[in-house]
Amino acid sequence: MFKVGDSVVYPYHGAGQIKDMEEKDILGEKLTYYVVYFPLNHVTLMLPEKRIQESGLRKIIETTQLEELAVALKTCEVPVKKEAARPYSKENETLLKTGSILDAASVIANLTSKEGERNNGLHMEDRKNLDRAKQFIASELMLVNDISEEEALSFINENSQSQGA
Incomplete structure (x- = not known):
């Protein structure tokens, strides 16, 4: 499935690299764990191999998918209902938990569009x-x-509707 050195994405944590695979003896059962390091957060996680499928861990996108990402950052879905006090926070959190880069791009596109429409900026959530x-x-x-x-954030800002950070 995955091997040491693979660049992967873990939902809600972002991208990292598999640094090692370790075998642990837990209550008499030998379990294999992927050791994943997330450089942006300086966090290391151990993920059990038998739960990788359900965890949403995936390989990073290919460079050929960057244009699709740029388009997704610009594409704002028009909200169906009129704005409530906090209309998108749960929906956005759900999208971020999928681990899909296109879902995260959708969150950015929708919120930057909303930010441009509001005089006092976005709600805290x-x-x-x-x-x-x-x-x-x-x-x-x-x-x-x-x-x-910085270069990655610049790509995001250049390709999203709003130039805010």
């Missing part, structure tokens, strides 16, 4: 989700293109 989505995509872009965090 929306700002948090916008920042999470940007960090999630930036972490993957850093590994896909071998670029810095």
Whole structure:
């Protein structure tokens, strides 16, 4: 499935690299764990091999998919209902938890569009989700293109509707 050295994405954590595979003896059962390091957050996780399928762990996108990402960052889906106090926060959190870079791009497109329509900026939850989505995509872009965090965020900002950070 995955091997040491693979660049992967873990939902809600972003992109990282499989640094090792370790075998642990847990209550008499030998279990294999993937050791994944997330450089943007400086976090290391151990993920059990038998739960990888359900965890949503996936390989990073190919460079050929960057144009699709750029389009997704610009494409805002028109909201169906009129704005409520916090209309998108749960929906955006759900999208971010899928681990899909295109879902994260959708969050950015929708929130940057909403931010441009509001005089007083986004609600706190929306700002948090916008920042999470940007960090999630930036972490993957850093590994896909071998670029810095600043360059990745620049790509996101240049391709989203709003030029805000």
